[in-house]
Amino acid sequence: MSSNWPVDPDGEEGSEGMRKFDMRIIADKVDEEEDFPMDRDEFVEEYGEYPIRINYETVVPMSEIFEYVEPAEFETMLDMHKAVGAAMRAGDFWTYHPQGKNPEKKHA
Numbered sequence: 001m002s003s004n005w006p007v008d009p010d011g012e013e014g015s016e017g018m019r020k021f022d023m024r025i026i027a028d029k030v031d032e033e034e035d036f037p038m039d040r041d042e043f044v045e046e047y048g049e050y051p052i053r054i055n056y057e058t059v060v061p062m063s064e065i066f067e068y069v070e071p072a073e074f075e076t077m078l079d080m081h082k083a084v085g086a087a088m089r090a091g092d093f094w095t096y097h098p099q100g101k102n103p104e105k106k107h108a
Contacts (some may be wrong), residue, residue, distance in 0.1 A: 009051035009059045022093070023055050026062065026084055032077045040072045054093050065093060 029047050030038065048063030068087035074080040088094050 005051040006049055007051065009053045013077075021055070021073075022065075023081065023084060023087060024054050026065070027077070027081065030077065030080070036074060038074045038080060040069055040074065042067065048094055054096065058093075060093070065091065069093070096097075 029043075029050070030036075044063050044066045048061060048066070050062045050079065051059045052062050052065060053059050065084065065087055068091040069083050070086075074083065
């Protein structure tokens with residue numbers, strides 16, 4: 001893991017004192033009332049280098065996940081969650097596929 005992260009992904013600021021992962025950390029960066037509609041590229045510009053823990057052994061910059069995120073704007077928090085979830089699957093960030101997309105992958 002890189003020591004050049006803007007925050008420690010497992011430290012107080014990076015995971016709010018607990019070991020929180022991927023979608024939770026991303027969602028905590030937005031305010032549902034004030035940040036929507038949200039521009040994807042502006043969000044990545046602000047938080048792209050932020051470390052996102054995928055699992056117990058993998059940490060990636062948020063921008064790496066958002067390379068797979070479509071569309072360029074989200075109307076609601078739910079829209080963002082759906083797009084990020086699809087991106088996590090498309091980029092093979094998760095080692096399981098909740099809908100059984102690939103039987104060779106582990107299931108939750």
